[in-house]
Amino acid sequence: MNQPTALLDVRDLVVRYGTVTAVDHVSFTVDAGETLALNGPSGCGKSSTVAAVLQLRRPDGGRVRFEGRELTTLTERELRPLRPRMQPVFQDPYGSLSPRHRVRDSVAEPLRVQGRWDATGPARVAALLDRVGLDPAYGDRFPHELSGGQCQRAGIARALASEPRLLVLDEPVSALDPSVRAGVLNLLADLQDDLGLAYLFICHDRAVVRHFADRAVEMRGGRLVPA
Amino acid sequence: MPVAPAAPDALLSVRDLRVAFGALEVVRGLSFDVRPREVLALVGESGAGKSLTARALLGMLPRGTTTSGSVRLRDEPGSYAELVGATRPALAALRGRRIALVPQDALSALSPVHPVGDQLAAAVRSVAGVSRSQARARAVAALDRVGIPDATRRARAYPHEYSGGMRQRAVIAMATINEPDVVVADEPTTALDAELQDQVLRVLGEQREAVGAALVLVTHDLGVVRDHTDRVLVMYAGRQVEQGPTHRVLDRPRAPYTAGLLASLPPEDGPADGADGPVGGAPRRGGSGRLRRLPAIPGSPPAPDALPPGCAFAPRCPLVEDRCHREEPGPWTVGDGHEVSCHRWDEVPYPATELFLERPA
Numbered sequence: 001m002n003q004p005t006a007l008l009d010v011r012d013l014v015v016r017y018g019t020v021t022a023v024d025h026v027s028f029t030v031d032a033g034e035t036l037a038l039n040g041p042s043g044c045g046k047s048s049t050v051a052a053v054l055q056l057r058r059p060d061g062g063r064v065r066f067e068g069r070e071l072t073t074l075t076e077r078e079l080r081p082l083r084p085r086m087q088p089v090f091q092d093p094y095g096s097l098s099p100r101h102r103v104r105d106s107v108a109e110p111l112r113v114q115g116r117w118d119a120t121g122p123a124r125v126a127a128l129l130d131r132v133g134l135d136p137a138y139g140d141r142f143p144h145e146l147s148g149g150q151c152q153r154a155g156i157a158r159a160l161a162s163e164p165r166l167l168v169l170d171e172p173v174s175a176l177d178p179s180v181r182a183g184v185l186n187l188l189a190d191l192q193d194d195l196g197l198a199y200l201f202i203c204h205d206r207a208v209v210r211h212f213a214d215r216a217v218e219m220r221g222g223r224l225v226p227a
Numbered sequence: 228m229p230v231a232p233a234a235p236d237a238l239l240s241v242r243d244l245r246v247a248f249g250a251l252e253v254v255r256g257l258s259f260d261v262r263p264r265e266v267l268a269l270v271g272e273s274g275a276g277k278s279l280t281a282r283a284l285l286g287m288l289p290r291g292t293t294t295s296g297s298v299r300l301r302d303e304p305g306s307y308a309e310l311v312g313a314t315r316p317a318l319a320a321l322r323g324r325r326i327a328l329v330p331q332d333a334l335s336a337l338s339p340v341h342p343v344g345d346q347l348a349a350a351v352r353s354v355a356g357v358s359r360s361q362a363r364a365r366a367v368a369a370l371d372r373v374g375i376p377d378a379t380r381r382a383r384a385y386p387h388e389y390s391g392g393m394r395q396r397a398v399i400a401m402a403t404i405n406e407p408d409v410v411v412a413d414e415p416t417t418a419l420d421a422e423l424q425d426q427v428l429r430v431l432g433e434q435r436e437a438v439g440a441a442l443v444l445v446t447h448d449l450g451v452v453r454d455h456t457d458r459v460l461v462m463y464a465g466r467q468v469e470q471g472p473t474h475r476v477l478d479r480p481r482a483p484y485t486a487g488l489l490a491s492l493p494p495e496d497g498p499a500d501g502a503d504g505p506v507g508g509a510p511r512r513g514g515s516g517r518l519r520r521l522p523a524i525p526g527s528p529p530a531p532d533a534l535p536p537g538c539a540f541a542p543r544c545p546l547v548e549d550r551c552h553r554e555e556p557g558p559w560t561v562g563d564g565h566e567v568s569c570h571r572w573d574e575v576p577y578p579a580t581e582l583f584l585e586r587p588a
Contacts, residue, residue, distance in 0.1 A: 041423070042391065042423075147527035147528065147530075148273070148527075149527050150527060177272035177273055177447070177527075177528060178272055178447050178448075178449070178488055178491070179272055179484070179487065179488060179491070179524045179527075179528065179543075180523075180524070180527055180528075181491065182491035182492075182521040182522065182523035182524070183523040183524070183525070185493075185521055185523075186519075186520045186521055186523055189519045189520060190520075205493075207492065207493040207494070207495055208493050210493065210494075211493035211494065211519065211521070212493070212519065
């Protein structure tokens with residue numbers, strides 16, 4: 001498990017808020033192409049772990065190694081070229097897209113920001129929407145004109161635009177209607193099979209975890225406990 | 228139009244309930260009865276109209292909505308109070324005392340500037356002519372009954388000093404403190420994690436037993452329905468698609484929508500190998516990625532202002548045929564208290580796994 005080939009290798013991660021230790025020496029690895037589920041009750045430190053892994057909040061201790069590079073010691077500028085390779089997908093589908101941009105522009109944004117926008121851009125956006133099961137005509141719409149499931153698919157398309165190796169999925173289906181959850185889970189399974197993506201999958205539904213994840217770890221009070 | 232009679236033993240009797248925003252009808256003719264101590268689940272997804280139905284039962288709909296049909300609450304055997312069209316004072320006299328709401332968001336149901344115990348005591352005094360100290364004592368007893376530890380001290384605390392689960396229990400204590408006949412709980416556990424969900428549902432069940440109330444439980448969680456309810460009414464796009472005893476509906480669904488929802492749940496028991504592995508344990512995937520595909524209902528629920536003609540589920544239904552696009556089906560009674568609204572109800576297989584397996588593009 002500790003072989004240097006792990007895509008993501010988190011060791012002794014610590015996150016503190018004042019005197020409260022939210023994440024207390026947490027260690028895990030995620031290999032390329034696999035799904036590691038992280039579950040646990042509200043307040044157990046899951047979201048703090050996610051933020052520290054993505055370097056959205058710098059951890060107070062421990063290390064985060066991604067594709068063989070230690071992230072915790074990098075500057076913001078040094079992190080920038082690595083960030084596209086680890087993309088988050090959040091719980092609230094409408095919160096992940098700008099309400100004022102058409103879906104097409106939200107999906108195109110990573111390409112533009114990363115300097116990869118060229119004459120093929122529109123076709124690539126259409127292909128990404130098609131890849132996540134959305135009719136490319138939906139690109140003209142605004143997020144509020146989509147259903148929750150369609151919006152979550154658009155958020156996944158936006159994450160894919162960066163050509164990531166790791167998706168950090170923070171409760172990606174728990175806000176969705178029951179009749180569309182299975183479809184989004186199937187999409188994530190297909191993408192993993194086809195693109196070799198690794199998933200760090202935050203989820204509190206044990207049946208979903210059992211079905212979807214290769215391995216699972218459970219968090220309580222900031223620590224990993226036996227599942 | 229005369230209203231169909233209530234079932235003789237019903238506490239709450241709903242007939243052809245409709246709720247509309249202007250010309251847009253979002254609850255489209257629901258009928259059901261709730262009997263003493265019975266737990267009825269209202270199941271549906273967002274936009275199906277279940278929360279509006281819950282609020283309509285208490286006459287608590289937002290401005291700009293119109294309600295028609297009948298919601299009758301039993302006064303004494305054989306005599307009912309009609310809630311649809313009742314005056315505000317008449318409704319106010321019934322709410323809390325005869326029928327009460329446990330809202331989805333406990334935090335917004337409690338005032339942030341008063342101790343929780345004071346808020347419960349005020350609820351007692353709004354109904355019963357009791358002294359302040361008696362009301363306080365009842366508030367503490369109610370908090371104790373829903374499992375708030377050290378209730379005497381906690382009664383003096385403010386809502387922000389409570390955890391999410393404790394707040395939800397406090398709101399349940401408040402809704403049941405005047406021993407209403409009917410408690411309507413609008414997704415009382417949606418914002419809570421799995422362990423708290425169980426606790427809160429247990430407390431709700433105990434309260435129901437303690438005060439002899441019937442419970443209308445709004446939820447989208449079929450696991451909750453299976454474990455905690457006697458009857459279930461499944462809604463889709465404002466209409467009933469299926470209603471009946473919970474075990475009958477879940478064990479042998481007759482509507483493709485219900486069957487599809489059940490088929491798309493990940494199996495409760497995972498693969499036998501490695502299912503209970505240790506931390507970072509053995510691989511759990513049973514085989515190739517394809518095996519991980521779940522049966523799924525294609526598409527999305529329709530927006531209320533863009534309902535298809537005929538059966539609203541037809542565009543997503545694997546059993547669809549021409550008449551489904553033309554005629555709204557049923558409801559038809561297909562067994563003991565089991566009603567279904569589907570033209571092809573007797574052809575719905577169970578389990579419906581094969582019917583809803585997606586063909587990968």
